[in-house]
Amino acid sequence: MYDFDTPLPLADRAHSMKWSRYAGRDVLPMWVADMDFAAPPPVIDALREAVDFGHFTYSKPTATLTEATIAHLADAYGWQVAPEWLVWLPGLVCGINIAVRAGCDAGDAVFTATPVYPPFLAAPGLAERRLERLDLVRGAKRWEWDFDAADAALAKSRMWLLCHPHNPVGRAWDADELRRIAELAERHDVVLCSDEIHCGLVLDPAKRHVPIAALDPAIARRSITLMAPSKTFNIPGLGAAFAVIPDAALRRRFERVMAGIVPHVNLLGLVAMEAAFRDGEPWRRALIDYLAENARRVESRIAALPGVSMTPVEATYLAWIDCREHALEHPSAHFEAAGLGLSDGRDFGAPGFVRLNFGCPRSTLEAGLDRFAAALSSR
DSSP states (O other), X not given: OOOOSSOOOGGGGTTXXXXXXXXXXXXXXXXXXXXXXXXXXXXXXXXXHHHHHOOXXXXXXXXXXXXXXXXXXXXXXXXXXXXXXXXXXXOHHHHHHHHHHHHSOTTOEEEEEESOOHHXXXXXXXXXXXXXXXXXXXXXXXXXXXXXXXXHHHTTOSEEEEESSOTTTOOOOOHHHXXXXXXXXXXXXXXXXXXXXXXXXXXXXXXXXOOGGGSOHHHHHTEEEEEOSTTTTTOGXXXXXXXXXXXXXXXXXXXXXXXXXXXXXXXXXXXXHHHHHHHOHHHHHHHXXXXXXXXXXXXXXXXXXXXXXXXXXOBSSEEEEEOGGGXXXXXXXXXXXXXXXXXXXXXXXXXTEEEEEOOSOHHHHHHHHHHHHHHHHTO
């Protein structure tokens, strides 16, 4: 029913941050978390109807959007959310920065685990807070927490920035891990901000994402959960997201930080979000099948190459590849010279790694993996 194999026309990519980065160069972009697929047909149809109407007014979320969002959270994750818990946002990165300002005071420490999405590392400093970081531990088959070290670090912190599922290591934290996280947040009385933007991209169809705030009322009361349809339904440029904040006092602090600074969500973003949540599930299921096969291909190809390795990807469309044996001073620059644009691990707090985006047609993926192998053979 859905075509994930046919590449989109290059001529239509002039506005794409991902593709324009290497304009005029023979570099295949597989860096930023932006898939190379058209959005789901129901989303495109809803946007076309809004454009044809032609009135691009100042907008606000409608009752039908709220209903679609609440129904989606219940159907997809078994999470019962009250309408007043929702705070609408024009993006997840601003949500992270708002949460840091709302969740603790200037001078306080904000805890996170590296490697991690770069805004997690930048947000505390931008808000005059201190960053308290801990390295995740790479196990034999997956990345894991050192919970004893996390316990010690949280004793000095007032807030926890959690990435769930985790970008870039591709973990979907399991129920036992989430309970340990919740226990530590309770023990140290920290506000927990959970970025769950990749929640719809768990690659095992037999499993589903568990929002940490859905575990029990105690963790919900200290939580800010950030979500958006942007990654799952490939509409990041439309800038539509939301926070779920069950505690009224914490929600008021969050909204006070937003006041006068954060713009309303634009009309097309709201229209796309509602269509994605209401009618996008068949497309998402087909996407997951396609991405899961792409992940297997990446894992197989990387396993056959000398001096590089990765753990299986449980969620997201991002492969986190360890290149440290090659002692590359600037890994992303080395791969760019071989015609492949990747994200450098240094930006995530882990020099020597690269992140490869496999959310693309299979022909693009194979070309990228060929260039990856060629870059290593040129060493």
